[in-house]
Each structure stands twice: as C-alpha cells, then as structure tokens.
Amino acid sequence: MTDTKIPVHLEINGRHHDLQIEPRVTLLDALRDRLGLTGTKKGCDHGQCGACTVHVDGERVLACLTLAAQAEGRAITTIEGLAREGELHPVQAAFLEQDAFQCGYCTPGQIMSAVACIREGHAGSDEEIREYMAGNLCRCGAYPHIVAAVRQAALEAAQ
C-alpha cells in the first residue's frame, strides 16, 4: 500500500494538463475527478459498457481500462473536444436529429465510438454499424436511432 504520487502530463482536446496522481488512477477517474471533464461517463468501471469511450491517438479506447499514465504523451479526445468552434460534429448533430438517446448517459461514449466507427470504415451497412457499435450499451434502447444517426453521418462524411 502506497500513497506515492507521480507526475502525469496529459494532452486532452488540444490542451495540456499536469497532474500529480497515484499511478493506479485510471484515465476515466483522472478526467472526471481531477480535471472536471465529466462528459466521459462511468457505467461499469470494468470495460463492459462502453460509456467511457474516448479517443487516444485517434483510436477508441475504454478510459476505465486505461491508466492515466498510459495516456501520457498521446493525444486524447473526449466528448468535450468533439465540437469545433461551437459547431456540432456531424455525428453529434445526427444523434440530435435522429433522437439517438434518451437519458444521455451512454451518449458521449456512443458518439465517440460512432466517430471512430465511421473513420475505421465500419459504417458501410446497417448490419456493420450494429456490429461495430455493439460494445456501447444503451439501456434506454436507442439502438435503431443510433444506427440511423451513424448511417446519416457516414453518408455525409462520404460526400
């Protein structure tokens, strides 16, 4: 048992943050409890629900299964960093238009997954979208509307 703290430098949404934290602190708890970036959600803390999905160097990762220290020196994007200059990201706009959420708690993770899903080239059909979005649980049951939103945003991105 130790209370040793280490310096961790994180680049989140293009901004630099210096933290002094225990090595066991996850990226998720660093975001939520240390930096006030609460848009990234904690649903299970065990990599089972996808609510904490963020991008690290452009790839979707589960922030609850990533130590903050592991993300040092890598570019982290959270839901707060997706909209540019006040303009919603096309995936965010599609989620609103398609009503792809209800309670909103899984939504940041869904949107981060959806952005990556389209970027990965895994939004070619509804079947493919369902499969590649299956790691993000939504208990309100917005799935058909999530598929519609991802399909819409993917088509826009292709144009």
Added chain:
Amino acid sequence: MTVHTRHGDASDGVLAEAVGGRLSRVDGPAKITGAARYAVEQQLEGLLYGALVESTIAAGKVRAIDVTQAEAAPGVVKVLTPDTIMSLRTASDWFGTPPPDKPYCPLARDITFSGQHVAAVIAGTFEQAVAAAALVKVSYDETPAIVDLSDGKAGDGIPIDAMTKEWGDAASAFASAPVRICAAYNTPREYQAPMEPHGLIAHWQGDHLTVWEPSQWLDGMARTYAEWFEVPFENVRLVSPYIGGGFGSKALALSHGAVAAGAARMLGRPVRLVMTRPQTFTGYGGRAATRQTVTIGAGHDGVIQSIVHRGVNETSIDGMWVEPLGSVTSIMYATPNFSSKQNVVRVNSVVPGAMRAPGENPSAFGIESAIDELAYEVGIDPLEIRLRNYAEQDPHAKKAWSTRQLREAFAAGAERFGWARRTPQPRSMRDGNHLIGWGVAAGTYPVRRAYGEARVRILADGSVEVESSSIDMGQGTYTILAQTAAETVGVSADDVVVKLGDSRFPRAGVTGGSRLAGVMTGAVYKAATSALDQLVGLAISDPRSPFHALQANTLVVANGRIASPRGEGPDVSIAELLKSVGRDQIEATGDTMPANSTAEDRYKNYTTIAMSLPHTEGDYSRHSWCAHFVEVRVDEDFGTVRVSRVVSALDSGRLYNPKLAESQWKGGIIMGIGQALLEEGIVDRRHGRIVNDNLADYLVPTNADIPDIEVISVGIPDLHSSALGGKGVGELAIVGIAPAIANAVFHATGKRVRDLPITLEKLI
C-alpha cells in the same frame, strides 16, 4: 444540417414546437456535448469519497468487523460500521405510513441477503476508499438461507388478499368447459441496469442537507432523508438535473444514501458515494422472480368461459414487494367467470422493486402466452382469437373504457406486418437453416393520475421560464413542458427555458407509473394559462399599456407578440409591453390539486403515493393499449433465437411529442427483447448470491441484437385520462413483447417455452 427542428416538420399538421409536434430534445445539445452535468458530477471543495463493504453471506449475523488495516490505509478518514455510524430514525414508507419509533441503521448486523451493506470506508480519494474497503475484515455466524422460490424451505408464502379478483364461478365453469388448457409460466429476477449507477453527493451546512442524487422523485426522497436525520422537510434539498436511466429503480432513498449522508454529517465534509456495478444488483431490488399458472376454459369456438389464475412472487425476508400478477389477466379478455389470487414468498434477497411495468409485464407473459396456447388448441388464428374475446368494457371494474384503440392496434399492426401471409402450422415457415416464426401479443398499462405543481414566469425579455421539481430521465420532460408553455403562452419553444430536478422548485410526485407527462403538462398548462391571463390583463387595463385606449375585451399572444384578435391597433412584443407597463416579470404558480386542499394534503400528495387517483375512478377505466407483431429466426441446429422484425401499434392517447414517444416505445420493446431472450439473475445456490452481477454476465441487449423496429400510433385524445389527452407511454411498450416472442418461437419451432428467458438449451 438542421440541428434543431425549429419551425418545420408539419407532417402531421402540427408545428414542431406546439404540443404534439416533433420537436427535438431541448436538453439534447447538453447531452451530446458532454456539458450535461449529472448529479454526482458536481465538483465540490473538500469532497470525500466513500466505498461500501457488503456481506458475503445471505443469512446470519455479523460476528465482528476488523477495521484495523483499513483505518491504517493511506487517505482513510473514517471506517464506518454498525457500531460507529451515527444513529438515524426509521422513515415512513412511500404510502406515508407512520414508521415504528425506532432507530435505523443503514449498515447491517443481521444479514438477510448477500450484498447487504455492512461497513463503509470514507477516504480522500476514490482509489484510496476502494483499496481500503478491501482491507475491512468481516466475520459472520452463518445460518441457512432460502436462496430462491424453488428452495425447499421457501414454502407457499403469504396470501395477499388485496390481489384477489373474482367474479362468476370460475372453478365450475372451467370444469365444464369443452376446451381446457392449463400451464405454468415463470419469469426470473431481472434488473433495471440503468447506465448511470446509483450514487450521491451529500453535503451538510448546519442542519441543512443538500443531496445531489439521480432521482425519479425528489420530494419523496427528500422526505425520507428529512425523517432519517430528524430535520424539517424544508431543510433537505435534492438536486437531480439529469438522470442516467432509472426504469423504476431511482424513486426511493436507499440505504447507501443514508450511509453517505450520515458520513457527511459525522465528518462535516461533503461525501460522494457511488455504487460499483456489481453493487447495483444487490443495493436495491430488481424485478421479483414470478410464477404463474393460467387455466382457461373455452368453447370450441375459442370463446373464453373461465380464467383461473394463481401467482407467486418473491419478496425479501423483512421487506414486502407485491408484483401484481393478475393485473393484465383480469382486464385483457371478456370472460363471465374469473378468479385470480396471489401469494408472496420470502427469500434471502434484497427487497425487489419496481422495474418497467411492474405487475403488467409478467402478468402479460402469462395470459398472452396462454391465449396463444388456446388458439392452437382450438385451431383459430392467434389474432382472430384475441378479437373473438375482445373486452368491450373493463371486465373487472365493469366500467366503460375511457378509450381503447386495441382493435385498431391489431388492425394497423397486422396490416403493416403482413400477418395475413402467415401460415399457421408450427415449423411451416423457413429460410434455409432458419425456422421463421411470427407471433402476436397485446399489452396494456393503466393510466396512473396524480396532481402536480409548476411555476411559469414571463420574463422582461419576453422569454418564458418553467420550474418544477419533476425530472427528466430521458422521457422528454424538458421538451414537452417547453412545448406546453410555448403553445399556451404564445411564444417560440426556443424562448422557453425549463428548469427541473431541484426540490426547491414547485413540487411534483413520483416519476413512475408513466404518469409524469400527463400530470405535468396539466400543471404547466394551468400555470401558463394563469401567466397569460395576467399578461393580457395588464395589456388591457394598465394605463401605460399601448392597448389601453383600444378598450379590447381580449388580446391574442402569438409568436411572442401581442395584438388584438381583429388585427387593429398596436402589435408589440411581450418584452415591449412589459417595459411599457414597468414590469420586469409576470409569475404564476399553478397546481392541479382540488381547490380546498390543505398544506398537509399537498405535502402528502407530493411526498407519498397515497393520493394517486385510481385508474377506475368515476365512470371510466383508463389504460394504454398495444399490439406487438414479432418475427423470430431460430437456427435449427443451435437453437439460437434472433428477433428479426418488430411492428407494434400503440394507443397512448394523444402524444405530446411523437418523436420522443416513439423513442420510449422502442426502448420498451428493446428491453422486452432482453427480457425474452437474455436477462436472468442467476443465483449461486450454495451462497444465495447473484453470480452474474455485472454487465458482461447479466446480458442486456446490444445494438447487434436489435433489428429495425416500427411503431405506429393509433391513439386518440383521451380527456378522461389527462388534461391534454395523453395516456401513459413509458411502460406500455415492454408489456406483451416477451409473450409475442415466445409465441413466435412456438410458431417457428413447435416448442412452447414458458420459462424466461428463451435460451438455446430450452430449444434443442
């Protein structure tokens, strides 16, 4: 791209912003950008973090708790045990029943279920609290537990006389019926599993407590906290701006809340305590496991002559939960003879609780499976037999339906689904290796009514503000109340700000039983009408008003502007009028309580469920209705079931916002697919413990499990049910999905599964 449907989509003849329009969620932008701050996400100075320690036995006593190592761990401020946590008073229940005058300890010495809170660690960081909680050593004197309904020690349980419903002579009518069927239907423990775990931040300032906690009922929970800590109700403030899903599980203050608030009081610092995901399976109750037998006596023409129904649900050792299993059985079909009775059985589990359509959901699994069995017994189409037994009035209450668009639902759903193309024999439809099955079932949910209160302000800039202590957990309260206020006052919905989720606002009862939309649109309509009347009154009568000289009897407010109905005279904005008469705002508080209500009546109405109005009050019986049509594909070799198509036609009366109502309906259908095929709390029979207490092992539907779903609204305005004509939305659609799927699986395979969930080993 259009982000906000501002002035368009008049596809159904209604402006998006008006009541009945398809306005996008007004709280949507906050939720999709991460700006929406949920309850436990408040950032407070000096915040401490709590972690719970739970019992590892299901029955017995705590012999000792060794906190030595935990207390010595870094960052630990306090380890709380039953001996060291402050004493609280027992609080009243949700009916407001006066509690026994005895202390309440939220940490248990006597263990009645596995997962009961026995200790808690409070530390400087979340990590320190979690690590130290693992160092708390609890020893027990264990006694044998009753692990579930099938335990030999469980017995037949306790008869619940209030559940008995009988008319005619059901037993002899059944005995003499030409066709008789009898079957037993089981549902397992199921869990609400909202994506946001339960938790809170408790913060005391003197004798005033602020609780940031996801809540379906701010005023009810504030009452409980006030009673636990013996402070006035007004001293407790609940704040719950967004709720990450509830499904019935976030309506009551729970023992972990008492632990956190007690710790905060003892330590003089704010405390955050959030359940781990496994703790959410035992920290409060899911849907009780149920057993039903349904016997139906009928003629060869399929016309029902008698229904005899017996039900059992589990409850805890020291709590009482009744899941009303005869609720759909007693009203869905016309029958001259009927008998329904129910027992509850005590087992060593947390007391079960409300989960989406408690009662109606398992009840429908019984009767809607049984009527399908009868259809095959007499050789009549499953849709036709439902129409032959159509209840033209409430068979139990013997009252007219307020509205019942169920026949229309069957017709619309069957047409869209293509039911006429169904071949009746099981195993008669196939696509390669897939057996295809088509099933139908109906659902219903009562219209629960209560009273609500709201404040509406017209501000100096012409915008409108609505305040209510009701909540939005995704049903769309923010949006439909904005639409109601906008339409009533005569402004754009963009110019309405709705503030919810703070118990300082005008009061609201529980958000449960699909009642909130009907209650709160009524309250906001009343308050907004009163504010509008004041505004027009000022415009007509104030000597400084530009309309004063007009000597008009009335004025029209539309699009934020005031004018005479005939278009003569001035045309000014609300802001200009308020400026001219020297007012900075107009405020009206409206409630829908009876006029002679006392302060005590109001307190009782908003903090208990004792004043809810019966759905059969007066001359009518009020319910929502639906018909589900489902296609399944069953792999012949592996027995895997996939739902490949769903068409549901639903009667929720008038929809305040069809876009959002459709989302709730689909959500209910999807949760029903999970119930039918995936969801089951599995008990370790050695230890009476739920073993799949996480989201990897307790399977909820994923995106890949869900096909396209089509929902059709067949409702008509029902003014017996609510001020603006709506009936319940949120709970309706889950009712009947599981039997529709079970019926489809029977059609596909010839195997009748009467025991949910329908997993592959039951089919091969």
